[in-house]
Amino acid sequence: MTGIITQGEKRLVLASGRAHPQLAADVATELGTELLPTTAYDFANGEIYVRFAESVRGTDVFVLQSHTSPLNHWLMEQLLMIDALKRGSAKRITVVAPFFPYARQDKKHRGREPISARLVADLLKTAGADRLLSIDLHAAQTQGFFDGPVDHLWAMPILTDYVRTRVDLASAAVVSPDAGRIRVAEQWAERLGGVPLAFVHKTRDITRPNQAVANRVVGDVEGRTAILVDDLIDTGGTITEAVKVCLAAGASDVIVAATHGVLSDPAAKRLSESGAREVIVTDTLPIAPEKSFPQLTVLPIAPLLARAIREVFDDGSVTSLFEGV
Structure with a gap:
C-alpha cells in the first residue's frame, strides 16, 4: 500500500x-x-x-x-x-x-x-x-x-548553523526587533557563542494591524553585523524599520533571520529596499516567485x-x- x-x-x-x-x-x-x-x-x-x-x-x-x-x-x-x-x-x-x-x-x-x-x-x-x-x-x-x-x-539550529557561515561572529550582535522577543534573541546569542545582545525599542497601536514604529536600539551595534531575529515576517514593516534603526545606530551590516516567511504584500519590496544584506527564512510556508527578491535565502525545513x-x-x-x- x-x-x-x-x-x-x-x-x-x-x-x-x-x-x-x-x-x-x-x-x-x-x-x-x-x-x-x-x-x-x-x-x-x-x-x-x-x-x-x-x-x-x-x-x-x-x-x-x-x-x-x-x-x-x-x-x-x-x-x-x-x-x-x-x-x-x-x-x-x-x-x-x-x-x-x-x-x-x-x-x-x-x-x-x-x-x-x-x-x-x-x-x-x-x-x-x-x-x-x-x-x-x-x-x-x-x-x-x-x-x-x-x-x-x-528552527533555531537550522538558522544559526547557516548564519555562522555568513557572519564573522567576533564582530556581530544579535538584535531582537522588539522587547517581547528578547528571550529568543538571548537563546540565539548563546547558541552563537555569546555574542552581544541588543533590542529595538518600538511602539505599536493595537487598533492598527501590521503597523509598528521602531524608535531606537538599546544596546551596542556600532561597527557590528546586526543579526535581527524573529519568528515570522509578514508585511515586513516592523523588520524593515528595525533594519534602518540598526544601520542608523552604526551597524556595519544587517542580516535578518526568521522561521516563517509569510511575506504578505508589500514585504518583498520593503525588504529588498531595506538595506539588509540578506533575509533568511525557512520553507514552512510556500514562497511564490513574485514574493522572492535577490537578498532572500530559503532554508529547507x-x-x-x-x-x-x-x-x-x-x-x-x-x-x-x-x-x-
Whole structure:
C-alpha cells in the first residue's frame, strides 16, 4: 500500500493538504515514503471536498498543512481531512502545522475580542486530532491551548548553523526587533557563542494591524553585523524599520533571520529596499516567485519535520532533537 511505513503492527501514513505540495513531497522523501493518495477539490460555492483513496484503518496518520494565504481555506481543508481520517478509523491523528494559524491572536488585548489561537486548537481537537506538531509558535504558551500532546519544534539550529557561515561572529550582535522577543534573541546569542545582545525599542497601536514604529536600539551595534531575529515576517514593516534603526545606530551590516516567511504584500519590496544584506527564512510556508527578491535565502525545513515525525511514530523523544538548545 503506498504512503504507508510499516513497523511491526504500527503503520505510519503521511497525508497532506494542497497548501504547500513541495514541502509535503520533501517530507515524504525524507521519510522514504509516499503521500497518501488524496482527492481534494473546491465546489463552485467554495465548499471543499476531501476523500482518501486508501484505507487508513488502524494507522498512525500525520496530516500536514501549511497555513498560508488564503489561510481560512487551508484550515478548513485540514479540518475536513482530520474528520475523514477519524471516520476512516485511523488509530492516531497528528496535525502537522509548521506555521500555526492565528498564532498571533493568542490573548485578549481589549474587551470583547476572541482568543483565536485557542479556538483553532479547539477546532482541531473537535475534528479528531490527537496530537499537534508545530514549529516556532509565536508564543510558547499556545501549547496549552491544545487538549493533548504538543510537539513544539525549533528552527533555531537550522538558522544559526547557516548564519555562522555568513557572519564573522567576533564582530556581530544579535538584535531582537522588539522587547517581547528578547528571550529568543538571548537563546540565539548563546547558541552563537555569546555574542552581544541588543533590542529595538518600538511602539505599536493595537487598533492598527501590521503597523509598528521602531524608535531606537538599546544596546551596542556600532561597527557590528546586526543579526535581527524573529519568528515570522509578514508585511515586513516592523523588520524593515528595525533594519534602518540598526544601520542608523552604526551597524556595519544587517542580516535578518526568521522561521516563517509569510511575506504578505508589500514585504518583498520593503525588504529588498531595506538595506539588509540578506533575509533568511525557512520553507514552512510556500514562497511564490513574485514574493522572492535577490537578498532572500530559503532554508529547507523538511529534514526537521521528518525527524520529528519519525520520533513521534517510534514513541521516541522529540526533545532529543534539540539537546543543547
